[in-house]
Amino acid sequence: MGMSSINNVLPYVKNRDMKDALINCKEKHAKLGEKTHRALAQYDESRNPPHMMAKMMSDMKVKAQIMMTAEPKDKTIAGVMTDGCNMGIKSIYKYLNKYDCANNDSREIANNIISAEQELRTSLRQYL
Numbered sequence: 306m307g308m309s310s311i312n313n314v315l316p317y318v319k320n321r322d323m324k325d326a327l328i329n330c331k332e333k334h335a336k337l338g339e340k341t342h343r344a345l346a347q348y349d350e351s352r353n354p355p356h357m358m359a360k361m362m363s364d365m366k367v368k369a370q371i372m373m374t375a376e377p378k379d380k381t382i383a384g385v386m387t388d389g390c391n392m393g394i395k396s397i398y399k400y401l402n403k404y405d406c407a408n409n410d411s412r413e414i415a416n417n418i419i420s421a422e423q424e425l426r427t428s429l430r431q432y433l
Contacts, residue, residue, distance in 0.1 A: 307422070308334050310389050313367050314382045323379050323432050327386070330425040337418055344410055383432035390426040394419050 311331045318324040367385050374381050397415050401407070407415075 307389060307393055308338075310367050310386065314371065314386065317371055318379060318382055320379045320432065323383065323429070326425060326428040330421055333421040334418070337414060337421065341414055344414065379432045383429040387426050387429050387433065390422040390429075393422045394426075397422075 308331055311327050311334075315324065315327060318327065367389075370385050371381060397419050401412065401415050404411075
């Protein structure tokens, strides 16, 4: 869902450095997604995409918040994306705590996703 949100906001971002930070995070998520798919295939697990309704609602919320401003501003986008980072971090920590016996590879992927989200969140602070 994070990559989808980034794709939704990129066309509206004016600041080049902010756009680069979002693109960089998107690329990290793509690599982590590939690593996740390989790990799932190794354990014969199928990929469960985000619940379609949750994804749709998230996309609508992002677009609505951007469109509610007279002119989409980087400040609004930074706020929306920071909220998304916080939700993602919280969600992954819940799973790490729930599945505390998960193997090291799975925990490493989860921690790498958290790190990517924290890095993006930190880089967006200056635009809030």
